[in-house]
Amino acid sequence: MDYQTACGQLNDFGRVCVERGLVVGRAGNISARLNDQEIVISKRRSRLDRLAPEDLVRCSLATGEYEGEVQPSTETPMHRAIYVNQPQAQAILHSSAFYTTLVACSDVELRLDLFPESMAYLSNIGRVEYLHPGTPELAEAAGEQVAHNVIILDNHGLIVWGPSIEDTVQVSEMMERLCQTIVVAKMSGGAIGLRWLGADVQRDFEERVMYRKR
Numbered sequence: 300m301d302y303q304t305a306c307g308q309l310n311d312f313g314r315v316c317v318e319r320g321l322v323v324g325r326a327g328n329i330s331a332r333l334n335d336q337e338i339v340i341s342k343r344r345s346r347l348d349r350l351a352p353e354d355l356v357r358c359s360l361a362t363g364e365y366e367g368e369v370q371p372s373t374e375t376p377m378h379r380a381i382y383v384n385q386p387q388a389q390a391i392l393h394s395s396a397f398y399t400t401l402v403a404c405s406d407v408e409l410r411l412d413l414f415p416e417s418m419a420y421l422s423n424i425g426r427v428e429y430l431h432p433g434t435p436e437l438a439e440a441a442g443e444q445v446a447h448n449v450i451i452l453d454n455h456g457l458i459v460w461g462p463s464i465e466d467t468v469q470v471s472e473m474m475e476r477l478c479q480t481i482v483v484a485k486m487s488g489g490a491i492g493l494r495w496l497g498a499d500v501q502r503d504f505e506e507r508v509m510y511r512k513r
Contacts, residue, residue, distance in 0.1 A: 300331055300332065300333060300389065301333070302333060302339060302357070305331040305333060305339050305355075305464075306339065306350075306352055306355050308331065308463075308464045308465070309329055309330075309331060309339065309341065309350055309355060309464060310350045310351075312329070312392075312464045312465060312468050313329055313341065313347030313348060313350045314347070314348040314350075315468055316329070316347050316348075316392065316394060316468060316471075317346070317347055317348035318348070319472060320396055320397065320475070321392075321394040321395075321396045321468070321471050321472065321475065322347050322394050322395060322396075323395060323397075324346070325344045325345065325346055326394075326395045326456070327341075327347050327392070327393055327394045327395060327456075328340060328341045328345075328347075328372035328374050328375075328378070328392075328393045329341050329347060329390075329391070329392050329393070329464070329467075330372075330375075330378045330390065330391045331389065331390045331391075331464055332360075332382055332388065332389050332390070333357070335360070336359065336360055336361065337357055337358065337359060337360060338357075338358050338360055338378065338379070338382060339355050339356065339357050339358070340355070340356055340358060340371045340372050340375055340378055341354060341355060341356075341371075341372055342354045342355065342356050342369050342370060342371060342372065343369075343370040343371060343372055343373055345372070353369060354369070356369055356370070356371040358371050358375060358379070360379055360382055360383060361383075363375060363376065363379060373432060373433035374393055374432060374433055376433065376434075376435060376437075376438035377393070377433075377437055377438045377441045377442075377458065378391050378393075379438070380438040380439060380441055380442030381441055381442060381445050381458070381460050382460075383442065384442045384443075384445045385445035385460060387460075387462065388445070388448075388460035388461070389460075389461065389462050389463060390460065390461055390462075390463055390464040390466070390467050391458065391459070391460045391461075391467060392458070392459050392464075392467040392468060392471055393456065393457070393458045394456055394457050394458075394459075394471050395455075395456035395457070396456075396457070396471065396474075396475040396478075397475075397479075398475055398478035398479040398482050399451075399456065399457050399471075399474050399475050399478045400455075400456050400457075401478065401482055402451070402478045402481070402482065403451050403452060403453055403454060403455060403456060403457065404453075404454045407478075407481060407482065407485065408481075409424065409451075409477070409478070409481065410481075410495060411424075411477070411501065412495050412496040412497060412498065412500060412501040413477065413480065413481070413493065413495060413496065414480075415504065415508070416473055416476075417473065417476075417477045418496075418501055418504050418505070418508075418509075419504075419508070419509065420469070420470050420473040420474075421449055421470070421473060421474055421477060422505065422509065423446070423447045423448050423449060424447055424449045424450070424451065425444035425446070425447030425449070425450045425451070426444075426450065426451045426453065427440045427441055427444055427450060427451070427452050427453060428440070428453050429452075429453040429454045429455060432455065437452075441458060445460070448460050448461060448470070449470060449474060457471060457474060459471050459474070480493075481493070
């Protein structure tokens with residue numbers, strides 16, 4: 300992706316992230332792969348709904364070195380680790396939507412066999428135990444989970460990689476909807492009993508429906 304196009308899309312979808320509650324305040328970060336050597340990522344402590352060109356930083360994928368005096372996000376090492384270990388990753392969103400983060404901070408069981416969209420969008424979820432934000436340890440742990448395009452960060456939030464910036468936002472939105480549905484049902488104290496589809500239905504969905512999407 301060329302730099303101007305990437306900046307335009309990061310600006311547009313950064314605003315969407317805030318409008319839809321995926322990111323609060325300065326808590327999120329977003330990036331795109333420019334080529335095999337570079338990424339562009341939101342700057343440190345930026346608001347994703349106000350990303351001007353000067354809020355986006357070009358970084359070396361190999362070294363993390365960047366242009367100019369504006370510092371990239373503290374989570375740049377985690378983004379870089381995912382890009383390096385997953386060639387299919389073209390964009391990454393690290394978000395902290397309310398219900399998703401609540402699940403990340405709890406022992407709530409997260410099942411996908413609830414509705415078709417959860418099985419389609421969220422068929423591959425990984426999890427990383429709590430490690431401090433911005434640390435090499437977190438970057439390494441996230442990089443080891445790149446077989447999963449959706450990664451829960453315990454007591455922290457969510458990171459999603461995908462083939463486009465739009466895709467990462469859509470998947471993050473679906474994750475929030477699933478977490479919200481499960482949490483609200485649990486909060487009802489049994490008044491809302493979730494009707495799970497079951498492993499057989501999920502397997503059949505993956506074999507029949509997901510096959511047509513490939």
